[in-house]
Amino acid sequence: MNKNEVIEKGLIEQYLLGEMTDSEKTELESLIYSDETLSAHLKQIENDLENLAFENAVTPPQEIRQAILNSVKTDRSNAREVVMAQYFSERKRNKRTMGIAAGFAVILASLALIAYLQLQETQKQLSVLENSYQLMESELSNLNKNLEDSRKTLE
Amino acid sequence: MQQDIDIILRLQKREASALSVLYDQYSGALYGVILRICRDESIAQEVLQEVFLKIWHKSDQYNPKKGKFFTWIYQIARNSSLNAIRNKQDLIRNEDLAVYKNVEQQETETYPELSGSLKTLDTHHRQAIELVYFQGLTHREAHEEMDVPLGTFKSYIRQALKLLRNNMRNDLVVFAVFILELLRK
Numbered sequence: 001m002n003k004n005e006v007i008e009k010g011l012i013e014q015y016l017l018g019e020m021t022d023s024e025k026t027e028l029e030s031l032i033y034s035d036e037t038l039s040a041h042l043k044q045i046e047n048d049l050e051n052l053a054f055e056n057a058v059t060p061p062q063e064i065r066q067a068i069l070n071s072v073k074t075d076r077s078n079a080r081e082v083v084m085a086q087y088f089s090e091r092k093r094n095k096r097t098m099g100i101a102a103g104f105a106v107i108l109a110s111l112a113l114i115a116y117l118q119l120q121e122t123q124k125q126l127s128v129l130e131n132s133y134q135l136m137e138s139e140l141s142n143l144n145k146n147l148e149d150s151r152k153t154l155e
Numbered sequence: 156m157q158q159d160i161d162i163i164l165r166l167q168k169r170e171a172s173a174l175s176v177l178y179d180q181y182s183g184a185l186y187g188v189i190l191r192i193c194r195d196e197s198i199a200q201e202v203l204q205e206v207f208l209k210i211w212h213k214s215d216q217y218n219p220k221k222g223k224f225f226t227w228i229y230q231i232a233r234n235s236s237l238n239a240i241r242n243k244q245d246l247i248r249n250e251d252l253a254v255y256k257n258v259e260q261q262e263t264e265t266y267p268e269l270s271g272s273l274k275t276l277d278t279h280h281r282q283a284i285e286l287v288y289f290q291g292l293t294h295r296e297a298h299e300e301m302d303v304p305l306g307t308f309k310s311y312i313r314q315a316l317k318l319l320r321n322n323m324r325n326d327l328v329v330f331a332v333f334i335l336e337l338l339r340k
Contacts, residue, residue: 010309018230048316050225055271057183068207072171
């Protein structure tokens with residue numbers, strides 16, 4: 001499809017009147033965006049059609065305006081209610097999540113405390129063992145010394 | 156133009172005051188189209204409400220790069236009107252002939268005559284525009300209605316738009332001359 005075909009076949013008019021399928025629209029749009037003449041042609045026809053509608057305008061009954069604005073207000077207050085409900089359910093969900101997280105934290109803290117106490121106990125036992133070892137070492141050294149003295153006396 | 160963009164941005168942010176401004180600006184032009192497609196005042200009024208609620212709910216779908224705001228809302232109005240008359244026709248098919256006659260009578264009563272520069276066109280040009288723009292027919296349906304080849308019908312549309320554009324330009328020139336004359340006095 002080229003520029004002249006688009007203009008001569010009245011494709012822009014059909015596009016603006018909403019007569020095209022989605023794939024036809026996409027194809028034509030890519031042509032229009034890449035061609036300044038077609039873009040200008042589209043704008044011109046858009047203006048022509050808008051002018052036509054304004055020249056043939058009919059004032060609708062006054063009550064329709066209010067009915068539309070009322071519907072929108074109702075819709076907005078319903079939307080606000082939905083948003084509030086979502087906020088509260090989110091808060092509830094957050095609270096539950098926080099509760100679960102706090103539970104986990106307590107369990108972890110308890111495990112850490114138990115591990116700490118066990119470490120302290122082990123360190124204490126190790127220190128006792130170290131003392132006993134030193135004591136035994138000094139006793140062994142005394143025994144060796146006595147043994148040496150006895151040997152010297154015998155000689 | 157910038158003002159229009161600002162209002163549309165406010166509409167997209169869901170500000171009801173923006174919808175109110177757009178209603179004041181476009182409701183007459185849209186109602187003129189809707190009423191001529193539906194040919195029934197009570198249906199046309201319902202469709203007009205439906206159209207503005209669609210504009211409200213779907214405003215985020217409007218893309219200014221793809222065209223004017225009016226083109227977008229015209230397409231919503233056209234499709235909504237065609238759906239409404241399709242529903243009405245389904246209803247008529249299920250009712251008796253008496254109802255059909257009443258509806259037809261009502262239609263001719265509530266079809267407003269076209270005005271403005273369209274009146275200056277030849278009958279075939281005017282009819283071509285009327286069929287596709289104010290009655291919602293497709294080009295294919297309209298060329299059959301006028302009993303001319305599709306290519307001829309398309310050239311009618313093209314010529315009609317060009318003539319309308321020239322008429323409008325001439326009117327503007329006349330208006331400008333008139334204002335200049337007034338200022339001179």
